[in-house]
Amino acid sequence: MALTADRRFRIIAILAEHKGYVSAEELCRRIEGVSRRTIRSDIDALCVTFAIESRTGPHGGYRLVATDPVPIQCASMLQAVKAHLDQTGGCDGYDAALMEHTIRLLYANAKHG
Secondary structure, eight states: OHHHHHHHHHHHHHHHHOSSOBOHHHHHHHSTTOOHHHHHHHHHHHTTTSOEEEEOSTTOEEEEOOOOSSOOOHHHHHHHHHHHHHHTTOOTTOOHHHHHHHHHHHHHHHHHO
16 A cells, blocks of 8 residues: 555655646656556546646646635645545655655645646
8 A cells, every 4th residue: 555655645746846737648757667547546546635637638637726725734735645645554655855845836836826
């Protein structure tokens, strides 16, 4: 379970780095050894916790969307990510620095997006 949770956290981190869409191919490239099918499965699971939009076509892919115009507190985001990792049994082995970086990117996107 830890590998799945770590991979899903990396997907969120990658999506948080981009304002636009990230293709499944790009996610596969950035997370080596993962198929497009696995990416789609992970995205489906992540959609339960995170607002992820998908678009088909040549410029399509996935992106995080801010669902609340009120700025989200970093602590709340950290709790949401940790809760997701706890649910999936994946808190063992996640990278705290990467998590903090992702939380800050999510906050910046929600605040300015």
